[in-house]
Each structure stands twice: as structure tokens, then as C-alpha cells.
Amino acid sequence: MTQKPSLYTSLSPALLHLYDVNNSIVVIIDVLRATSTIATALFNGARSVIPVDSVSRCIEIGKQIDGITAGERDGQIAEGLEYGNSPFEYPREFIAGKTLVLTTTNGTRLLHMALEKGSRQIITGSFPNLGAVCDYLASAGQPVILGCAAWKDRVNMEDTLFAGAVINAIGNHFDINCDSSHFAASLYARAKNDLFGFMKKNKASHYHRLMGFGLEKDIRYCLTPGGANILPVYEEGKLLVK
């Protein structure tokens, strides 16, 4: 019997150091909304997405490469930037052929942590590109870490649910000795028939935060598989479709 590769779920960036990042494909998961928006922009023809960790860096790079600058702070487009974090801001007719410079906090920070720890490869995952992520991981035959971006290191529900969705779909390709993975899968099994309702009923903090900004449409899109089914891969500072 061939040995299956391992799969671990890191529920928070503060737990990433516990896993063998160096040897693994790391999936950056920031469901509401960074990685959903990244998948959507790339699906709609963006040339690449450059994730950056600050507004000032976003402005600087945007100028250098004539890119679209985007990012929010407290639910508003950040001062000095042009667009926000909503996937609906990046339809094909707007974003095709352009480069999106996106500043996010939790997801970008985790991506840079994975990079510093020398991960084998970094990809991004979200419900809109769940299928592409699963197909790739199942065929890659490499160890995987599902890295939840969480919220300021606090474990969150939507990223955990996405990890569970991946495990639900392709867990049998992996040797999983990781309680976080098993209970992400259990949580997803409980929630899968109505992710939006589950987030509401279980008082997910991010659900309430975004609902407070009037973003129900965003939440529903970001919890629905298949809307942007491509695979973003990180290469030399950029996320590209491979």
C-alpha cells in the first residue's frame, strides 16, 4: 500500500508553527472575503493579484505597476485606495487584463508566514474555487496544510468550514492524524446543507460583522461553491491562475 500524504488543518496563524510547513502545500483560507475575492478577480481575467499587508504598500505598488488598488478597513474602502474587498467589484468587464493590488490583514499575514517558513507551494482557497482546490490537492500527492487566516489569530467559523469542505471532498486521499481536521469536517457535515443559515444560527462573529455593513449578498456568494472555479498559485509575489 502506498503511503498517503499527510493533511493538517491550522485553525489560526498562531498555530501554523506546529506543522511542517516547509514540506507542504499551504492553502491560505480567508473566506470572508479575501480569498473569495482573489479567486473571483482571477476567474474574471485579472492578470494577477498582488496581496500586500498595508495600505501604504498597496498605494506604492499600485503606482509602480499601474494596478488597481483595493482594500478595506472597518468595512470602508481604505483612504487612498480605489476599490473594496467585495468580489462583486471585480466583474470581467472591469478586471480582465488588469492587476489587482489587494491589501488584506489576516490572509496576507498568513501567506507571508507560510512564505517565510519555506512552504513547498502556496495556493488560496475559498468556496467559489473549492472544486479547483480539491482537484489540485487530490492529484498533487503532496502533504497539505489547510491554513485558516482566522481573525486577528482568533479561530473563525467560515475558514474552519472551508477546511471541513475540503476534507469532506478529498480527505480519503490523505492520512489525517489531526483533530482540528476531524472536527472541521464534522462541523462542515453539520452545516453543509445551509452554510449561511449555520453561520447565522451559530452566531459566527464575522457573519454579524459583515451583515452590519449590509453585505448579505457578499456572504452568500462567499459561502457558495463554484462561482470562480480556478486555482490561484503564489509565484514571486503574485497570485496567478495556473
Added chain:
Amino acid sequence: MTQKPSLYTSLSPALLHLYDVNNSIVVIIDVLRATSTIATALFNGARSVIPVDSVSRCIEIGKQIDGITAGERDGQIAEGLEYGNSPFEYPREFIAGKTLVLTTTNGTRLLHMALEKGSRQIITGSFPNLGAVCDYLASAGQPVILGCAAWKDRVNMEDTLFAGAVINAIGNHFDINCDSSHFAASLYARAKNDLFGFMKKNKASHYHRLMGFGLEKDIRYCLTPGGANILPVYEEGKLLVK
């Protein structure tokens, strides 16, 4: 309307710093088996339990106070100590009136972290004393942190399930803005009718580790509410019944 106190769940010692330990009652949760054994020894009349973090310290204190020294490493009684980590080693006829000096790794480390961060009060929780913990927390009217001891900082299923059991019982006494708490409760709701079966089915790592040592009886006891329904409170280096 009176403001309810907050309740947070820290799924790993590596996440404890995210919460306001200083202002809270911290519940140390190390279901398999440290806090179950602590509750049992105290329920059976132990004068106190002194948790220590190393075998050498256990031997040293055991000599000083003429206590029972106990602790395991890799499923065996550690060299130089007298007893192990099983709650069944501490029946009333043996432990009544004695002091147990217990070395554990994950639980003791978390307890010392909570102590250093100046927690308002430290108690220990396990299924055998679930009721006493819930009664106390519900009546105390103070902020609570449910602190899972985990396994070398990796989130584990049984400690998360215990947090969920507490929230399931008394969550309505608290203002809970914490996804970890909500999904601990969701996990528990899914598991509560057969915790042992749930641990087995979902491949909980500690379940397999202890089953490998032939400890099914321990696991079943440690997942059953009510076997040792007292409240261990930490005071000046000792856990005592209050």
C-alpha cells in the same frame, strides 16, 4: 438589562494570550486524563492535588511533603514515581487524606500560563465534574475563559467537546462573541449522545493513543459526566475542593 459576563474558549495554550486572562476565571481542561484524575482524587478525599511540570519536581515535592507522586510518560508510570495518570488508581480507600503530587505536561503548563497572566481564579474541569463546574460558573457572574490544554499546543477533540458541554449547559448566562465557543458547542451537540463513539468515529488522536495503551475503561470514565462532581480550585500551588 444587566450585561452578561463574557465567555471565551481558548482551543490551545498557544491561543490563550488572545483573551483577557487577567480579568477572568480560567477553567483548565485536560480531559484525557489530567483534570479527570484531579477531580476524582479530590472527590475521593485527597487533601489536595499539587500539579507540577516535571518528574524531578514531582519527586522533590513528594519527598518534602510525604505526598503520593504520580505521572506518566508515553503511557508508563514515569521512572522514579509511584503511580500513573489513571483516575482508577485513586479510590477513596487509597487517596483519602493524602496529597497527590501529579506531573502532567499539557494541563500543568496551561495552568502555569494562566497563573503568570494573573487570572482572577483558576479551576479545573472535566466530564466527571462537569456539573460542579457549570453550577459554579453560572453563579459566579464573572468573565470566563474555557482553556483547553490540547496536546503540545495542537487542538484536540476531547477538550473542545468539554468546552462545548459547558456552553451547552450554561451558555445562556454569558455573552458569547467567540466562534471557537460556538463551534465547540456545535461539535458537542453532534457528539453528546455518544461521546465515546464520536471520538472513535472521528479518529480523535488521543482516543487512539490511549486505546493503544489498553485504556478504554479510562476513556469511557473520562467522557462520562458526574463521576466526581466537585470543584477543584487552585490556591497557592494546590488544587483543593472549595
